[in-house]
Amino acid sequence: MVNYGGDEVSALVIDIGTSSIRAGYAGDDNPKAIIPTSYGYLPDAPTTTEDVTMGEAGQNGPSLWRDGMRVENPMTNGLIQDFEPIPPLLNHALSEVMRCSASEHPVLVTEAPWNTAANRERMAEIMFEEFQVPAFYIANTGVLNAFAAGKGTALVIDVGQSTASVTPVVDGFVLRKGLQYSALPQLVHAHAKHLLTSPTNKRPGIQLLPHQLIATKTPVDAGALPRFQVREDRVAGTTDSWKLWYEAREVDEWIQSVAGVLDQGWNDQAALARGARHYEFPTGYNYYFNGMERYSVGEQFFTHSPQLVASNPNLPKTIPALVSASMNACDPDMRQVLFGNIVLIGGGSLFSGFADRLHNEIERQTPHAKFHAPGNPTERRYGGWLGGSILASLGTFHQLWISKEEWQEHGKAIVGQRCK
Amino acid sequence: MASGVGVNPDCLNAFQELKLGKKTRYIIFTLSPDNTEVVVEKKSESHDYEQFMADLPENECRWAIYDFEFEKPDGGRRNKITFYSWSPDDAKIKHKMLFASSKDALRRSLVGIAAEIQGTDYSEVSHESVFEKVSKGN
Numbered sequence: 001m002v003n004y005g006g007d008e009v010s011a012l013v014i015d016i017g018t019s020s021i022r023a024g025y026a027g028d029d030n031p032k033a034i035i036p037t038s039y040g041y042l043p044d045a046p047t048t049t050e051d052v053t054m055g056e057a058g059q060n061g062p063s064l065w066r067d068g069m070r071v072e073n074p075m076t077n078g079l080i081q082d083f084e085p086i087p088p089l090l091n092h093a094l095s096e097v098m099r100c101s102a103s104e105h106p107v108l109v110t111e112a113p114w115n116t117a118a119n120r121e122r123m124a125e126i127m128f129e130e131f132q133v134p135a136f137y138i139a140n141t142g143v144l145n146a147f148a149a150g151k152g153t154a155l156v157i158d159v160g161q162s163t164a165s166v167t168p169v170v171d172g173f174v175l176r177k178g179l180q181y182s183a184l185p186q187l188v189h190a191h192a193k194h195l196l197t198s199p200t201n202k203r204p205g206i207q208l209l210p211h212q213l214i215a216t217k218t219p220v221d222a223g224a225l226p227r228f229q230v231r232e233d234r235v236a237g238t239t240d241s242w243k244l245w246y247e248a249r250e251v252d253e254w255i256q257s258v259a260g261v262l263d264q265g266w267n268d269q270a271a272l273a274r275g276a277r278h279y280e281f282p283t284g285y286n287y288y289f290n291g292m293e294r295y296s297v298g299e300q301f302f303t304h305s306p307q308l309v310a311s312n313p314n315l316p317k318t319i320p321a322l323v324s325a326s327m328n329a330c331d332p333d334m335r336q337v338l339f340g341n342i343v344l345i346g347g348g349s350l351f352s353g354f355a356d357r358l359h360n361e362i363e364r365q366t367p368h369a370k371f372h373a374p375g376n377p378t379e380r381r382y383g384g385w386l387g388g389s390i391l392a393s394l395g396t397f398h399q400l401w402i403s404k405e406e407w408q409e410h411g412k413a414i415v416g417q418r419c420k
Numbered sequence: 421m422a423s424g425v426g427v428n429p430d431c432l433n434a435f436q437e438l439k440l441g442k443k444t445r446y447i448i449f450t451l452s453p454d455n456t457e458v459v460v461e462k463k464s465e466s467h468d469y470e471q472f473m474a475d476l477p478e479n480e481c482r483w484a485i486y487d488f489e490f491e492k493p494d495g496g497r498r499n500k501i502t503f504y505s506w507s508p509d510d511a512k513i514k515h516k517m518l519f520a521s522s523k524d525a526l527r528r529s530l531v532g533i534a535a536e537i538q539g540t541d542y543s544e545v546s547h548e549s550v551f552e553k554v555s556k557g558n
Binding site: 029139140143144146147148149150151152153171172337340341370372379386387390391394395396397398399400419420 | 421422423424425426454455456481505507508509511513514515516517518519520521523524527538540544
């Protein structure tokens with residue numbers, strides 16, 4: 001067993017999300033390796049696990065075009081669904097990007113608040129058996145985020161790439177009955193994609209063609225039809241999964257640069273008054289998107305239009321609906337203190353205007369609400385990782401690690417006992 | 421999930437003194453410089469609540485015990501031992517994390533606390549808002 005005394009633990013912290021895997025040394029204030037969780041593979045290769053194309057830290061994973069390459073993501077609704085690609089992905093982050101060996105460091109992994117017991121035990125097994133780590137701990141992102149905001153009791157609102165969740169944390173423990181989550185960010189994404197690809201009376205539907213498939217293009221005026229030539233040699237070798245992945249990325253980029261949320265609730269005039277913003281797609285098509293288009297995207301986080309509700313009874317809950325469902329499941333005594341300590345976290349919450357709008361929505365229901373939203377985007381996006389980084393760097397924390405010896409003696413049961 | 425930080429026996433002694441001796445008005449706790457245990461930073465007999473608020477630093481975390489005394493409308497006097505977690509927004513994230521994850525160790529070792537206050541700014545620990553909380557239902 002590695003001998004760790006004092007604060008010199010040099011533990012590794014790994015936070016696996018739908019969009020990216022964050023890995024780094026405990027005690028740092030930034031993850032050293034941020035790699036995309038989506039990976040590309042060639043189905044004909046002898047074993048899929050050995051031929052995984054992944055990006056360097058900060059780059060974009062399967063963005064390299066390869067003949068016949070498919071793209072997969074092991075996550076579903078914030079949980080790891082497919083464990084097979086996890087070892088190669090982690091190996092890539094640790095050995096290729098960070099250039100360190102997991103067998104020499106204790107490893108702290110984060111998990112979503114709704115993670116299952118089987119899932120966390122599988123994670124422990126991968127760490128001990130495949131990575132030969134000397135010690136392991138799995139920590140809940142809801143609690144880590146609450147602690148990182150300095151609160152033992154808090155209502156953590158986490159908006160990620162695939163899932164939005166509301167987690168009540170009381171005295172360092174998740175109140176399971178109040179836990180609420182939905183696939184809301186996916187609906188927002190689908191709305192944006194639909195908005196872009198369907199024609200309006202002012203513009204045609206926009207083709208989301210990746211730049212990797214475009215041979216040449218000529219600049220055109222805003223709103224004019226694009227003039228470009230497709231790389232015919234690549235069309236046949238492009239798989240549907242890669243295309244879908246790329247389109248999702250293009251939509252995300254459009255959302256990040258153009259879309260927003262109105263801070264005072266929906267109002268056609270207010271939306272139009274925000275003015276138009278310019279965006280150019282890889283085909284060369286460029287357009288000034290007006291306020292209605294830009295702000296209707298973010299509005300999906302807060303309200304569903306009546307038409308949408310009528311056509312689809314199983315819509316993911318909006319953020320205000322998640323918050324009130326969570327509150328209704330909690331003790332009335334807890335509500336006041338939880339509302340007084342709301343922590344907003346997750347990359348999705350960096351949506352322009354999001355924090356202000358949420359503040360207004362919640363204040364309308366409960367005038368005493370108090371908000372904590374880290375202004376620093378790193379803290380917002382990697383809050384869970386950062387919390388884990390601080391916790392794992394503490395000298396006093398070492399008594400809580402599950403050591404390899406304990407794992408060998410007690411087996412899977414120890415994970416549930418130790419990591420509460 | 422906890423940080424594993426220990427509690428110095430002095431903390432308990434000071435708390436017993438406040439509880440039984442009825443002389444100490446408040447105690448401020450902090451972490452030792454090497455972040456391994458909770459220690460007593462200050463004991464005070466001052467009845468001045470302003471003084472107590474001034475002892476909570478603007479951008480560092482602390483815990484505190486205050487023997488909160490108030491009068492009921494019908495004239496009965498009440499004392500409520502109140503536990504404070506003080507964690508201002510401007511504190512360093514490492515300290516916030518440390519204090520939040522160590523609170524449970526301290527809180528569990530102190531028996532006989534009537535109310536708990538979680539404060540991030542001075543309005544949340546002001547006399548009125550604490551009074552509102554502790555006087556409820558008594």
